[in-house]
Amino acid sequence: QQQVKQSPQSLIVQKGGIPIINCAYENTAFDYFPWYQQFPGKGPALLIAIRPDVSEKKEGRFTISFNKSAKQFSLHIMDSQPGDSATYFCAPPPVFGKGTRLSVIA
C-alpha cells in the first residue's frame, strides 16, 4: 500500500526557532506534495504544496524543500510563533502521514 513516513511525531521549539518536519515517500508516481495544518476542533487546512519540478517553494514563513532523488520533502517554519502550534500532515494524494504535533513555546 502507498505510504509516507513522517517524522518526528512531536516537536517542541522555542518561539523564533525553525522547526523542520520531514516526509519520506515510496511511490514515485506522486505528483503533488502538500502539507496540511490542523488545529484542535478543526479539519486539516492546506498550508503549502510543491510540484516535483521545483526543489523549493516559500510562502511567507513556510518553506517546502523537495529532494526527488531521496524521495523526501520537508516543511520548514521560519520565526515560529505560538500560533503555529498545531498538527502538521504531509499528504501526497491519496495518502496522509501520521502527523507531527508541533508546540511553539514563548
Added chain:
Amino acid sequence: ETGVTQTPRHLVMGMTNKKSLKCEQHLGHNAMYWYKQSAKKPLELMFVYSLEERVENNSVPSRFSPECPNSSHLFLHLHTLQPEDSALYLCASSQEASGDYGYTFGSGTRLTVV
C-alpha cells in the same frame, strides 16, 4: 468557516441507533470525500465521489453507507455502529478526484458511540 460545512458538529449515538452526517460544499468542486480520524492513527480515506459517482470504497464496513445526491452534498448514513467507530469524521472536497490541487476539509463531526 471554510467552504465545506459539516453537520452536526457533535453526535452521541447508541449502537442500535440510525443517524446521518451531512456535508455541503459551495466551492464548485467535482469530488467529495469522507475520512475517519482516530487518535494516533493516520487519516483513513473511507469513500470518494467524483461527479456524484462513487469511485472508491476502501473496505469500509456496511454499517457506513454514503450518499451523494448532487455535487454539492454528501451524506454518511450510520447504523448499528460499534464503540470503536467513535472518531472524528471529516468531509473534504477537491477540484477533481486525483486530489492534485489540494483538499478543502470541513471541521468534522465528533462521533461518540455508546
